[in-house]
Amino acid sequence: DGITEAMNAERELFGDDRLAAVLRATHHQTPAEIVAAVLAAVNAFAGDAPQADDMTMVVIKRM
Template identity: 70%
Template structure:
């Protein structure tokens, strides 16, 4: 079976999260790097992962985890991980839809002030 190896670096924002099908764990992919645009010559430490069948890599902006409900609680990393675990069997677009639906349910009618952007990659 061919290897699905990804190599990249993080230029600020939230760390991507990785759902491992074999263990059911959600792991933040932490690497060193500074937010793009802060310094003239930024340095980024590249990282590499191998996606096994069923693994999901989710990139997302902080508008997801910083979405607030009427009590001003944040949606947070733990809720995001819970939704990813609960929707891992879906196609990538449906996983993103499940996350957005969970955020909307959590936030209720509370207006949000940040974008909510995601990219989901799943190895089949």
């Protein structure tokens, strides 16, 4: 929750496509590494722009 709704200074949303790209690139990593990669991508995208929502993630991997 709140990940795809994260906005940058131009009020552009992080969106589903950016999230999907991060998940495709990190699917082989551990859940903790995936969470860290998603947060890093969102933070790089949003920069210092204030956010209107909290960010919640759950990563479950099937082995």
